[in-house]
Amino acid sequence: MQELFVKAGQLIKGANKILCISHKKPDGDTLGASNALYHAFKEMGKDVSMACVDDIPEKYFFLGEIRKNIKEFDFLDYDLIFVSDAGASYMTRYQEIYPGIFGGKVPVINLDHHASNDNFGTLNIVDLNSASTTILVYKLFTFLDIKITPAAATAMLCGIYNDTGSLMHGNTTLEVFEITGKLVELGGRANLVAKNLFRITPVQTMKVWGKALERVTINDQGVVVTVLTQNDLEELNAKSDDISGVVDFINSVPGSKFAVLLNEDEKGNVKGSFRTRRDDVDLSELAGKFGGGGHKKASGFTMPGRLHQEVRWSVTPVGGGDLLASSSIPQKSLMSPQELLSNILQIPEVKLNS
Numbered sequence: 001m002q003e004l005f006v007k008a009g010q011l012i013k014g015a016n017k018i019l020c021i022s023h024k025k026p027d028g029d030t031l032g033a034s035n036a037l038y039h040a041f042k043e044m045g046k047d048v049s050m051a052c053v054d055d056i057p058e059k060y061f062f063l064g065e066i067r068k069n070i071k072e073f074d075f076l077d078y079d080l081i082f083v084s085d086a087g088a089s090y091m092t093r094y095q096e097i098y099p100g101i102f103g104g105k106v107p108v109i110n111l112d113h114h115a116s117n118d119n120f121g122t123l124n125i126v127d128l129n130s131a132s133t134t135i136l137v138y139k140l141f142t143f144l145d146i147k148i149t150p151a152a153a154t155a156m157l158c159g160i161y162n163d164t165g166s167l168m169h170g171n172t173t174l175e176v177f178e179i180t181g182k183l184v185e186l187g188g189r190a191n192l193v194a195k196n197l198f199r200i201t202p203v204q205t206m207k208v209w210g211k212a213l214e215r216v217t218i219n220d221q222g223v224v225v226t227v228l229t230q231n232d233l234e235e236l237n238a239k240s241d242d243i244s245g246v247v248d249f250i251n252s253v254p255g256s257k258f259a260v261l262l263n264e265d266e267k268g269n270v271k272g273s274f275r276t277r278r279d280d281v282d283l284s285e286l287a288g289k290f291g292g293g294g295h296k297k298a299s300g301f302t303m304p305g306r307l308h309q310e311v312r313w314s315v316t317p318v319g320g321g322d323l324l325a326s327s328s329i330p331q332k333s334l335m336s337p338q339e340l341l342s343n344i345l346q347i348p349e350v351k352l353n354s
Helices: 002-013 028-043 133-144 150-163 174-185 190-198 203-214 230-235 246-250 283-288 337-346
Strands: 017-022 047-051 080-084 108-112 123-126 223-228 258-264 269-275 298-304 306-309 313-316
Touching (some): 017 028, 028 047, 028 080, 028 150, 133 150, 150 174, 203 223, 203 230, 203 246, 283 298
Parallel strands (some): 017 047, 080 108, 223 258
Antiparallel strands (some): 258 269, 269 298, 306 313
């Protein structure tokens, strides 16, 4: 890792204009990492921009200057690009908008901690053992002796709190506590982070959670399942951001193996989110069957379709017809609709070591 940090330092030193990109549908880790990079490089006197293809959720507005994120840019105007917390190149969506962005004309530093990362950068700093991408940013800064301002420290805490569930998930190691303490010493406002991420809940969010909790079931395999449709969100005047945290909450059911949330988005997709507290369940492998990915204990997927309730919830492809024809699942992972539903809702093939 130190060799990668040295190379990153050389690229940073030679760059005057830097772009920091967050992944689509941004969360606290990707935004925290980009925001920390932004503040640190600003302190160094560099010209820095932050970019994200989607709007920034209001709950992250406490991060200094986060609303300066841009959606469009000419990547050739920059000397260096950072992409933070994108589990694969497609997670930024900028490879579709600007096909040459990862082609090597501008150096790209890929900072991440997901097993699904496809090493799309010129320099790939990917650590699967890191609890958050902002921890990687912290290690990079300390190795290169880059000043960590209070604003940057707060941004890094945002990533840590987001990915460890406010220091309560199983990935909260001794190292996480130590780095969290050091960031607080540097002026990071942990109380501000915790308040905005976990202690502010709008009424429409509560209503969305109520709808999801009303539908919670647990099947014979010990899998907790709930569903939210786009109609639910429209009726409650809510947004997809209001769903955040639901799957983590239903993952608290005693004796369950893992939790599944299926929800529709406004773009005609069905999203699946998986969470587990067990060490003998690999959800990244399960999500991979549907073209998704993530971590062992927290993964997900997205595919075109709509949710349709029969005896239980199933996936109806956009425009009807054969699910296989409209699915974005890789060919080697294609399954019939019956197999897909069986895997998502009944999960008979999950491999447990117990």
